[in-house]
Amino acid sequence: MGNKVLMKGNEALAEAAIRAGCRHFFGYPITPQTEVSAYMAKKMPKIGGTFLQAESEVSAINMVYGAGGAGVRVMTSSSSPGISLKQEGISYIAGADVPCVIVNIVRGGPGLGGIQPAQSDYFQATKGGGHGDYHLVVLAPSSIQEMVDLTADAFDIGDKYRCPVMIMGDGMLGQMMEPVEFKDTDVSDLPEKEWATSGTGMKRKKNIINSLFIEASELEDLVLERQQRYDEIIKNEVRYEAIDTEGADIILVAYGTTARIAKTAMAKAKELGYKVGIIRPITLWPFPFEAFEKALSSGTKKTFLSVEMSMGQMVEDVRLAVNGRADVEFFGRTGGIVPTPKEILAKIVEIGGAK
Amino acid sequence: MTHETIFAGFGGQGILFAGKVIAYAGMLEGKNVSHLPSYGPEMRGGTANCSVIVSDEDVASPIITEPANLVVMNGPSLDKFENAVIPGGKIFIDSALINRKCERDDADVFEIPATQMANDMGLPKLANMIMVGKLIKETQMFTWEQLKGAVTKLVPAAKAAMLDSNIKALEAGYNY
Amino acid sequence: MEKVFKRPHALSDVSFHYCPGCPHGIVHRLVAEVIDELGIEGDTIGVAPVGCSVFAYNYFECDMQEAAHGRAPAVATGIKRALPDKVVFTYQGDGDLAAIGTAETVHVAARGENVTTIFINNAIYGMTGGQMAPTTLAGQVTQTSPYGRDIKTQGNPIRVSEMLATLDGPAYIERVTVDTVPHIKQAKAAIKKAFQMQLDGKGFSLVEVVSTCPTNWGMSPQESFEWMRENMLPHYPLGVYKDITKEEN
Numbered sequence: 116m117g118n119k120v121l122m123k124g125n126e127a128l129a130e131a132a133i134r135a136g137c138r139h140f141f142g143y144p145i146t147p148q149t150e151v152s153a154y155m156a157k158k159m160p161k162i163g164g165t166f167l168q169a170e171s172e173v174s175a176i177n178m179v180y181g182a183g184g185a186g187v188r189v190m191t192s193s194s195s196p197g198i199s200l201k202q203e204g205i206s207y208i209a210g211a212d213v214p215c216v217i218v219n220i221v222r223g224g225p226g227l228g229g230i231q232p233a234q235s236d237y238f239q240a241t242k243g244g245g246h247g248d249y250h251l252v253v254l255a256p257s258s259i260q261e262m263v264d265l266t267a268d269a270f271d272i273g274d275k276y277r278c279p280v281m282i283m284g285d286g287m288l289g290q291m292m293e294p295v296e297f298k299d300t301d302v303s304d305l306p307e308k309e310w311a312t313s314g315t316g317m318k319r320k321k322n323i324i325n326s327l328f329i330e331a332s333e334l335e336d337l338v339l340e341r342q343q344r345y346d347e348i349i350k351n352e353v354r355y356e357a358i359d360t361e362g363a364d365i366i367l368v369a370y371g372t373t374a375r376i377a378k379t380a381m382a383k384a385k386e387l388g389y390k391v392g393i394i395r396p397i398t399l400w401p402f403p404f405e406a407f408e409k410a411l412s413s414g415t416k417k418t419f420l421s422v423e424m425s426m427g428q429m430v431e432d433v434r435l436a437v438n439g440r441a442d443v444e445f446f447g448r449t450g451g452i453v454p455t456p457k458e459i460l461a462k463i464v465e466i467g468g469a470k
Numbered sequence: 471m472t473h474e475t476i477f478a479g480f481g482g483q484g485i486l487f488a489g490k491v492i493a494y495a496g497m498l499e500g501k502n503v504s505h506l507p508s509y510g511p512e513m514r515g516g517t518a519n520c521s522v523i524v525s526d527e528d529v530a531s532p533i534i535t536e537p538a539n540l541v542v543m544n545g546p547s548l549d550k551f552e553n554a555v556i557p558g559g560k561i562f563i564d565s566a567l568i569n570r571k572c573e574r575d576d577a578d579v580f581e582i583p584a585t586q587m588a589n590d591m592g593l594p595k596l597a598n599m600i601m602v603g604k605l606i607k608e609t610q611m612f613t614w615e616q617l618k619g620a621v622t623k624l625v626p627a628a629k630a631a632m633l634d635s636n637i638k639a640l641e642a643g644y645n646y
Numbered sequence: 647m648e649k650v651f652k653r654p655h656a657l658s659d660v661s662f663h664y665c666p667g668c669p670h671g672i673v674h675r676l677v678a679e680v681i682d683e684l685g686i687e688g689d690t691i692g693v694a695p696v697g698c699s700v701f702a703y704n705y706f707e708c709d710m711q712e713a714a715h716g717r718a719p720a721v722a723t724g725i726k727r728a729l730p731d732k733v734v735f736t737y738q739g740d741g742d743l744a745a746i747g748t749a750e751t752v753h754v755a756a757r758g759e760n761v762t763t764i765f766i767n768n769a770i771y772g773m774t775g776g777q778m779a780p781t782t783l784a785g786q787v788t789q790t791s792p793y794g795r796d797i798k799t800q801g802n803p804i805r806v807s808e809m810l811a812t813l814d815g816p817a818y819i820e821r822v823t824v825d826t827v828p829h830i831k832q833a834k835a836a837i838k839k840a841f842q843m844q845l846d847g848k849g850f851s852l853v854e855v856v857s858t859c860p861t862n863w864g865m866s867p868q869e870s871f872e873w874m875r876e877n878m879l880p881h882y883p884l885g886v887y888k889d890i891t892k893e894e895n
Contacts, residue, residue: 119497121490121493121494121497121503121505139724139727139728141724146509147509165727165728167723167727169720169753170749170750170752170753171749173717173720173749173750174717174719174720174723174749174750174753175720177713177714177717177720177721177724177750178720178721178723178724178727179724180711180713180717180720180721180724181693181711181713181720181721181722181723181724181725181726181727181728182724182725182727182728183724184711184721184724184725185691185724185725185728185729186728187728189724189728203714204714204717207713207714211711211712230509286509287506287532287533290506290507290509291504291505291506291507291532292490292493292504292505292506293503293504293505293529293532294497294502294503312691312709312710312711312725313691313709313729313732314688314689314690314691314708314709314729314732315687315688315707315708315709316688316689317687317688318688321706321707321708321709321710322709322710323703323704323709323710323711323712324710324711324712325703325710325711325712326712327700327712372531375528375529375530375531376530376531378528378530379530379531453531453533455531455535456530456531
């Protein structure tokens with residue numbers, strides 16, 4: 116059984132961040148992610164770290180910007196409406212090339228919406244959210260174990276490419292308990308951040324953390340340089356799970372909590388004689404286009420079924436990936452309703468025809 | 471084999487902990503488990519519930535819409551979940567707190583006056599463990615030894631007195 | 647020949663972009679002189695705002711971060727919590743500090759965050775071309791109060807130093823100006839004391855500098871100071887509003 120412990124998603128994520136060397140956390144309460152803050156509030160003072168409850172999400176993300184700029188591993192966590200408030204700060208952080216980790220435990224929207232699980236922030240997370248030419252790396256775990264493992268990766272990716280990284284879960288992953296095992300990670304020897312504003316010590320020229328560039332040509336050069344880093348991320352960091360896609364007639368595409376449910380529907384459909392596979396994006400940006408190339412390479416006719424807790428947001432990326440080479444269908448529930456395996460199975464039967 | 475159980479009652483009855491004992495025991499036996507509590511304003515009205523799955527397979531959705539087992543410790547919870555239980559499922563009722571009878575005739579209904587028993591035993595906060603004991607006895611989800619082992623690991627060593635009480639309560643339920 | 651007046655080391659060797667007669671240059675110099683005199687340049691991180699002093703990161707030789715509009719106190723908090731042994735200051739104007747950033751300002755003060763804020767109050771938005779600020783006086787004409795600020799519809803000017811002094815968090819708050827040599831000397835002493843408070847771990851310190859905007863006020867620098875003395879100082883009186891070292895004695 117190893118060293119498994121039974122932990123709530125939000126708490127496991129906080130513990131994983133601490134183990135990844137995060138000693139600074141700035142948050143603001145919002146359901147269903149508040150346990151992240153509560154866990155940090157309990158743990159940080161005991162390990163010489165900082166937990167600070169900011170006056171707003173706006174302030175919290177700017178504290179993250181300050182601390183990240185000063186060179187430490189830093190995280191904030193919120194849920195959909197709070198993430199909307201953070202968008203200004205996220206854009207500045209991206210524009211100033213400051214690494215940090217932002218957690219979104221998504222709930223139903225728009226507006227105040229609800230507090231039940233949703234995936235309706237996909238557009239916001241993967242297509243911008245804030246203003247300007249930038250991307251977030253977006254990691255979408257589908258179990259608490261994966262959430263823990265990806266948290267360590269998130270800090271590493273952020274530091275390596277000097278970019279903000281989002282971990283996107285949903286209310287269910289945040290609130291549920293599952294067995295989880297923490298892997299030993301050595302963070303005693305992280306590379307030095309020579310760009311950080313940590314004081315010149317009168318030994319070097321000053322560092323400036325900034326996203327303002329009045330000269331258009333200077334700004335363009337910087338955006339182009341950042342784009343090269345994005346290209347590296349696309350080359351190196353795409354993650355996905357693909358099961359039985361090559362022989363399948365119907366390929367489910369689902370991430371996070373929804374992927375778990377889709378897998379149950381897939382198993383039931385196979386019992387009924389349908390040839391079904393699944394692509395589960397783990398990085399939502401960069402989107403795993405290569406998984407679709409592999410699936411399409413078999414040449415047989417396929418239908419892709421995007422299953423989401425939204426009105427159809429990821430399905431647009433599925434269409435881009437398929438690019439007219441196969442049919443794309445969509446099934447989604449929204450508002451905090453989690454789809455059931457039965458509903459997904461019914462859609463599979465509708466697409467595949469009665470057997 | 472998959473066991474899907476909903477625990478429901480008032481806040482303060484130890485509903486979430488009862489669910490945690492089952493999930494924890496499942497984890498110790500190498501099963502796949504999940505524990506999903508109700509959260510947010512839903513909890514502020516004083517009711518609490520959690521869904522616990524113990525399975526040999528991967529746990530897909532941790533949400534249980536049609537439980538095989540229902541453990542209820544107040545009237546509103548019986549009203550809310552009674553009809554969701556699958557035909558042939560098991561319903562465990564704290565009959566000390568729920569006055570009415572269960573109306574399902576296609577499910578096995580077990581009435582345990584757990585809160586009364588707990589009070590009589592001088593363990594007023596452990597009616598939840600009495601219910602858990604009965605649940606395990608009737609479902610055979612775990613052996614008695616496995617259940618006892620899980621609670622022993624779950625209760626902090628510093629609170630050895632609490633451990634004895636918990637085991638007494640589980641035993642009372644198991645043998646009821 | 648002996649050099650008797652030179653650029654402080656902490657002030658970068660570049661030309662300011664500020665308008666002729668703008669007091670920002672004086673205040674920048676005072677901050678740099680204080681950093682020199684305290685010997686803290688290598689340990690200081692400054693936070694620049696959005697407003698006329700948005701390019702302040704180009705003018706100080708210490709490490710600098712540029713904040714979003716109004717967010718400098720939050721950014722400073724993040725830096726200070728990451729590097730508690732370093733010296734962190736923000737340099738902000740009235741729109742940044744007292745309008746869009748009011749929440750950040752009040753809470754950095756309420757927390758007693760051990761950072762220093764230099765607050766330039768010239769009662770107008772300069773960078774965007776002279777709009778009404780939260781500190782614009784009643785009746786004062788700006789681009790967005792063309793008939794004079796009507797307090798019935800446009801609200802009252804905020805006295806930031808007095809407001810923050812009601813909080814328990816701040817260690818030191820003083821309002822100064824830079825229109826005369828004695829006032830400039832006083833302003834420098836206040837800035838130095840504010841930084842010293844931070845070095846001594848006393849908590850939040852703020853120096854409000856009542857200032858001018860000759861360009862957007864449509865006056866000569868000299869007239870601006872006269873207008874400031876006649877109109878602003880009565881509403882924004884100079885003086886110490888909070889000093890916990892005095893209270894301690």
